[in-house]
Amino acid sequence: MYISSHNSFRWLAARIFLIGIGPLFILSVALCSRVVQNYLDDAAAPALRYAQAMMENKEVLTTQAMRRKLSMLLPDGQWIVQNESHEITASNIEDTDEQQRLVEEVHSQNGDHSSSIYAPMLPLPSSSVWLHVFVPGSGSVFYGVSIESLLPGATFSFGLCLTLFFSLLITAIFNSIIFSSFVHEKLAQETLLREKLEQKLIEANRLSAQTRVVAGIAHEINTPLAIIIQEAGWVKELLEDLQEQVALVEKEPRKVLCGTFSEMDASLDVMRKQGKRCAEIIHGLLRMSRKGAENKTAVDVNSVVEDVVHLSQPKAAELGIKIKTQFNAFVPAYASAGHVQQILLNVINNAIDAVAVSNREERNVIVSTFSTKHAVLIRVTDTGLGLSRELKNRIFEPFFTTKAAGQGTGLGLSISYSLARRNDGNLSVQSSPDKGSSFTLTLPVAAVDSLPAL
Structure with missing residues (x-):
């Protein structure tokens, strides 16, 4: 009833993995960056305190003097000198745009008139830590020192962390693939098992529905067989009389002999008619019991309805219920003939049961067929007690039944609904209390070369 390939499960597992690893990666990078920034602040703090001590002791009064002191303390650094008007007066960085960018980054984090340390948000080994030293009355000195100079071995540590991270990432992806493959295999096995169980359930329901009409069919066949016997x-007795009459043919009038032949002919006609009736009943039952007819083809719904109604008629007649048919479908449906038969047998049997327990004067089950441009409809309407809104909403649930205990499994309509959906159709119900019920099976129209005139 539900066919599902789990090929998309790998994509689902990958999406879950990416959604989960993304925030985790960002969080880990942010935490590592913060830890490294703290180490860089601690590593650069002595140089900043040294510069502040020189200003407090009046050893340095200008930006140029401060720059020379810092160059002696931290050689091979980058530096930018800015006056009190925020104009860059000197730098060992040739690119003026880069000078302005670095100054703006430091100012955006630390302000214009405060000595501080600036560590980049993403501290790569090639990045620099900048000291911002404000010299009152002269300007500011920006002195950049590479992280490798402050923390020897930073490149090696960064490479080791990067290697470890990618190792963990590859391991996680590999485990995700293994896990998705394992679950994919298990789900495929469960799907195969479920499909087998569903097929057995459908077959059991088909046999159950046929069993419900066996008693009526047996009675229906017994009557014509009794007539044939x-x-x-009577024909045997007529033949015996005929032998006597032939011996007396010269003594008796010929009209007596002709009358005997006429009676024999009438009896043979009755036997032939009743034999055809038995054959039709048996052929209808054989068509209904044929297994494996699940391939979708062009189905004449009028013919299918006739077969099912013919099989259901004995049970209905025994209960005093009339089954009427109205054929207005002029195009075939594209569906499985066996599935359509099974659906109709379930629905018509339920309709007969619903009318049987009602006390209404009208005891009818009407089966109608209709066709539109895109759909073929089969409607089964009964004059039973009808259904309340609560019952109508649950009528297609598995194991739900309104019949007394032991008279129904509650699977007939549920399986019928699933079979309708499997054939790209639908099974719906309209019902009101004391107004009967109407079940409509909708099926797609089969592709035909030409349609008869309406």
């Missing part, structure tokens, strides 16, 4: 005995 009776007529055969």
